[in-house]
Amino acid sequence: MNVLALAGGVGGAKLAAGLSQVVAQDDLTIVVNTGDDFDWMGLRICPDLDTVVYTLAGLDNPQTGWGVQNDTFHVLDSLRSMGCEAWFRVGDRDLATHLFRTRELQAGISLSEVTRAICRKIGIGIKVLPMTDSSVPTIVDTDEGTLTFQDYFVRRKCEPRTRGFTFRGIENATPAPGVLSALECANAIIVCPSNPFVSIGPILAVPGLKPALSASRATVVAISPIIAGRAVKGPTARMLGDAGMAVSAASVAGLYRDFVDLFVVDVADEMLRPQVESLGIGFRALPILMDTPQSRAALARTLIDMLA
Amino acid sequence: MNVLALAGGVGGAKLAAGLSQVVAQDDLTIVVNTGDDFDWMGLRICPDLDTVVYTLAGLDNPQTGWGVQNDTFHVLDSLRSMGCEAWFRVGDRDLATHLFRTRELQAGISLSEVTRAICRKIGIGIKVLPMTDSSVPTIVDTDEGTLTFQDYFVRRKCEPRTRGFTFRGIENATPAPGVLSALECANAIIVCPSNPFVSIGPILAVPGLKPALSASRATVVAISPIIAGRAVKGPTARMLGDAGMAVSAASVAGLYRDFVDLFVVDVADEMLRPQVESLGIGFRALPILMDTPQSRAALARTLIDMLA
Numbered sequence: 001m002n003v004l005a006l007a008g009g010v011g012g013a014k015l016a017a018g019l020s021q022v023v024a025q026d027d028l029t030i031v032v033n034t035g036d037d038f039d040w041m042g043l044r045i046c047p048d049l050d051t052v053v054y055t056l057a058g059l060d061n062p063q064t065g066w067g068v069q070n071d072t073f074h075v076l077d078s079l080r081s082m083g084c085e086a087w088f089r090v091g092d093r094d095l096a097t098h099l100f101r102t103r104e105l106q107a108g109i110s111l112s113e114v115t116r117a118i119c120r121k122i123g124i125g126i127k128v129l130p131m132t133d134s135s136v137p138t139i140v141d142t143d144e145g146t147l148t149f150q151d152y153f154v155r156r157k158c159e160p161r162t163r164g165f166t167f168r169g170i171e172n173a174t175p176a177p178g179v180l181s182a183l184e185c186a187n188a189i190i191v192c193p194s195n196p197f198v199s200i201g202p203i204l205a206v207p208g209l210k211p212a213l214s215a216s217r218a219t220v221v222a223i224s225p226i227i228a229g230r231a232v233k234g235p236t237a238r239m240l241g242d243a244g245m246a247v248s249a250a251s252v253a254g255l256y257r258d259f260v261d262l263f264v265v266d267v268a269d270e271m272l273r274p275q276v277e278s279l280g281i282g283f284r285a286l287p288i289l290m291d292t293p294q295s296r297a298a299l300a301r302t303l304i305d306m307l308a
Numbered sequence: 309m310n311v312l313a314l315a316g317g318v319g320g321a322k323l324a325a326g327l328s329q330v331v332a333q334d335d336l337t338i339v340v341n342t343g344d345d346f347d348w349m350g351l352r353i354c355p356d357l358d359t360v361v362y363t364l365a366g367l368d369n370p371q372t373g374w375g376v377q378n379d380t381f382h383v384l385d386s387l388r389s390m391g392c393e394a395w396f397r398v399g400d401r402d403l404a405t406h407l408f409r410t411r412e413l414q415a416g417i418s419l420s421e422v423t424r425a426i427c428r429k430i431g432i433g434i435k436v437l438p439m440t441d442s443s444v445p446t447i448v449d450t451d452e453g454t455l456t457f458q459d460y461f462v463r464r465k466c467e468p469r470t471r472g473f474t475f476r477g478i479e480n481a482t483p484a485p486g487v488l489s490a491l492e493c494a495n496a497i498i499v500c501p502s503n504p505f506v507s508i509g510p511i512l513a514v515p516g517l518k519p520a521l522s523a524s525r526a527t528v529v530a531i532s533p534i535i536a537g538r539a540v541k542g543p544t545a546r547m548l549g550d551a552g553m554a555v556s557a558a559s560v561a562g563l564y565r566d567f568v569d570l571f572v573v574d575v576a577d578e579m580l581r582p583q584v585e586s587l588g589i590g591f592r593a594l595p596i597l598m599d600t601p602q603s604r605a606a607l608a609r610t611l612i613d614m615l616a
Contacts, residue, residue, distance in 0.1 A: 042350075042411040072382050078404030082429040092400050096386030103350040121390040 004186035008199020010065040012192035013055035018296030025125040029182040035138035035202030043098040112176040134173040158235040188307040191222035224249035227266040250275040312494035316507020318373040320500035321363035326604030333433040337490040343446035343510030351406040420484040442481040466543040496615040499530035532557035535574040558583040
């Protein structure tokens with residue numbers, strides 16, 4: 001079975017890591033959100049790509065959900081002592097990735113090629129693709145004005161109330177090389193338990209991607225990022241509330257109704273069956289909380305068995 | 309007394325630190341070689357400027373003569389594990405300086421302004437000026453072909469035999485803002501014990517600089533980088549030999565005969581007096597080896613007293 005997963009940061013990375021344990025390397029492609037990408041101190045940072053790559057390599061920091069485990073912050077501490085802003089916590093080992101990527105991008109190498117090079121150097125055989133090679137920064141419209149994503153997410157700690165999201169320049173973006181063909185070849189497409197607005201949303205907004213998803217003969221299954229009315233991580237619950245929607249897995253199912261065949265919620269949300277099925281979508285309740293490496297692989301195994 | 313010093317890396321930095329202890333902050337300007345500057349991983353590195361600044365701030369690493377004391381190399385180690393070249397040893401705290409500088413330069417700030425900002429942030433009140441704001445990379449002509457300076461100096465460990473030195477683009481460079489006026493205002497100009505070919509040479513090659521030096525009414529004193537036929541540090545001895553000159557302080561005096569009033573050698577080289585005086589230059593023999601912080605200040609004190 002040929003599997004393609006759409007992923008944001010932590011939740012997507014965990015399921016991608018689970019899938020990497022149960023799907024053959026050549027049969028797995030992860031398409032990752034790049035709307036969060038931004039420049040810091042002249043370096044290009046791709047938080048979701050890095051989280052996916054570090055997690056697949058077993059280098060991720062499970063305490064924080066970002067960065068490299070056991071990293072140090074000597075460069076950042078020195079920058080802070082020089083009066084630079086240090087709210088985005090870049091560790092020393094993490095910084096090496098950004099330095100490498102930035103140098104390659106400046107040399108005219110595309111983001112997808114750089115990502116392939118990083119995967120190769122870090123020992124990952126699975127295909128990890130950015131959704132696009134273009135820069136399409138997520139802009140968060142809030143009741144305190146428009147904010148760039150990291151400004152909203154890290155500096156402002158998701159405090160401003162959100163009104164909407166735009167991905168600047170997305171109308172001129174194209175899917176990164178390999179994304180459309182991976183969609184075509186896939187027998188199963190998995191929408192990871194990531195934020196529907198700012199992780200899966202930008203991927204689906206890349207011109208050509210949603211039509212390809214709808215046209216695909218693959219079974220499309222989405223896993224809820226909301227369990228029992230709470231987001232496992234990040235601002236999904238808050239954003240659903242800000243959009244006037246119920247903070248419920250069913251709301252996410254509603255957002256995905258156009259293109260998913262099956263929506264998977266946690267066993268704690270079994271009672272949502274009628275609500276999800278009324279959207280014309282298949283429903284499954286499974287233990288979806290990936291709080292251990294074993295539970296990642298177990299969820300991946302269950303999903304693959306279900307899709308087979 | 310208003311003092312201006314021309315400096316390369318280690319020797320220049322040590323004397324600059326000594327001078328900073330005996331000359332009032334507002335009366336001291338250090339003009340630093342930038343021919344060694346180069347790009348590494350997309351970052352602008354200015355080895356001599358950094359050595360001078362770190363030494364003035366007491367952050368220098370006396371073991372190596374470059375970088376910041378007690379630095380770590382986590383970024384570099386990660387880059388090496390990603391297959392990047394790591395022969396230029398950039399420490400983590402040192403890297404913060406390069407990141408800051410590169411970001412400012414990319415924003416259109418000049419090297420002299422960035423250097424002033426770094427000095428301010430690091431707590432240095434003395435004026436430290438790059439010789440020019442232009443990029444004028446030193447190219448070393450060797451019997452193994454032309455090499456960029458760091459390639460010759462760090463990667464090849466000064467092994468190839470040198471034939472000559474050019475500073476690419478120097479014909480279009482101008483002295484950095486403040487350099488010519490500092491030369492005009494100075495009562496005393498000190499040529500630090502730095503490499504005459506690749507440290508002092510590039511400074512003198514900046515158009516307008518040598519005429520201003522010759523026109524200056526200040527006493528110009530140079531301190532020999534050669535003691536008893538050996539370079540205190542670096543490839544000066546080897547380069548003198550490659551140029552067919554005797555490896556002697558007197559050869560350096562000969563290189564400087566056009567513009568120095570007084571040439572200072574170590575007490576070990578007292579016997580060079582007739583040779584130096586025959587060049588029409590004043591001669592003094594002093595203990596010039598700066599192997600302790602005390603000896604830096606002592607040499608500076610002696611020079612200032614002598615020039616007063």
